[in-house]
Amino acid sequence: MITALDHVAVAVRGFEAAVDGYRRLLGREPELDPRDGAARAWFHLSNMALEVIAPSGEGPAGERVRARLEAAGEGVWICAFQVADLEAASRLLARRGLETEPVAAVTRIRAAGLDFVLTPGRIGAQPSPAIGAEAAAIPALDHVVVGTRNPERALAIYGAKFGLDLRLDRANPQWGARQLFFRLGDAVFEVGASLKAPVSDAPDRFSGLAWRAADPEALHARLAAAGFDLSQVRAGRKPGTKVFTVRDAPAGVPTIVLSAEPAPEPA
Incomplete structure (x- = not known):
C-alpha cells in the first residue's frame, strides 16, 4: 500500500535563510513553489524530496504553517508517504482507525501526535541540479x-x-x-x-x-x-x-x- 517515502516538510519562519542553509547543506538548487499563502522550496533527491515551507500571505497552506509554528516552532513537520491508489489507501487507513482528512490532491493524517500525508508521489521527478560537482x-x-x-x-x-x-x-x-x-x-x-x-x-x-x-x-x-x-x-x-x-x-x-x-x- 505505502510504497516509499515521498517527502519530508520542514516548517520555518525565516524562509530565505532556511533555503540558503539547505542549499549549502545538500549542495543542490531548489525549485521555488509559492502558493496558497505559503512559500515553498523543493529539494529533490534520488529517493525523496525535502520541502522547506514558511507562511507568506493569506491562504490555507499559510494558515496551517502558522498554526504549526505557533504550536511547536520550527522543525520537521510532515512526513509524506507515496501510495499507488490514494483513494483506496485513504479508505483502508480510515477503516483501521486513523484520523484522515482529504486536502486537495493528498490525504492528511494525524497519528501519535505527528502529521503525515498520503500522496500519489513525485512522479517523474528528477534530482535537483547540483551546485557544483554531483559527487x-x-x-x-x-x-x-x-x-x-x-x-x-x-x-x-x-x-x-x-x-x-x-x-x-x-x-x-x-x-x-x-x-x-x-x-x-x-x-x-x-x-x-x-x-x-x-x-x-x-x-x-x-x-x-x-x-x-x-x-x-x-x-x-x-x-x-x-x-x-x-x-x-x-x-x-x-x-x-x-x-x-x-x-x-x-x-x-x-x-x-x-x-x-x-x-x-x-x-
Whole structure:
C-alpha cells in the first residue's frame, strides 16, 4: 500500500535563510513553489524530496504553517508517504482507525501526535541540479527519525495501521535504546525509544534526519568550508560506515550525514 517515502516538510519562519542553509547543506538548487499563502522550496533527491515551507500571505497552506509554528516552532513537520491508489489507501487507513482528512490532491493524517500525508508521489521527478560537482552533493536521505515514549504503540500505528515494512526491532542496553526500523522504498523510517524512560502516552516527535554521502570526508570538508559547525568524522555503528553530525542544520533539525553500508565482498 505505502510504497516509499515521498517527502519530508520542514516548517520555518525565516524562509530565505532556511533555503540558503539547505542549499549549502545538500549542495543542490531548489525549485521555488509559492502558493496558497505559503512559500515553498523543493529539494529533490534520488529517493525523496525535502520541502522547506514558511507562511507568506493569506491562504490555507499559510494558515496551517502558522498554526504549526505557533504550536511547536520550527522543525520537521510532515512526513509524506507515496501510495499507488490514494483513494483506496485513504479508505483502508480510515477503516483501521486513523484520523484522515482529504486536502486537495493528498490525504492528511494525524497519528501519535505527528502529521503525515498520503500522496500519489513525485512522479517523474528528477534530482535537483547540483551546485557544483554531483559527487559533492548529498544524493539521498538515509532515514527519518521519530522519537517515542511508547514503542508498542509505535508498532501498532506505524506497523499494523500504516502497514510499514518492519525490518528490525532491536533493544540495545549499551545504548539505552530500543529501535524499530521500517523500510520505505530506498529510505528508512526509524523509531527510537529510551530504555531508561517510563512508557507513557506522550506524543511522538520527529527527532531528526540522516543524509547519505558517497564520500563522508570530502563532504565534511565541503560543509566545513561552507561554514557549518560539524563534529569530526567517526566510525558508524554499522561496521565499515562513517558518520558526522551537523550541529547547526537549518531550522534546528538534528542532522547527521553517513556513508552507505559497504558492499559485500565478492564470493
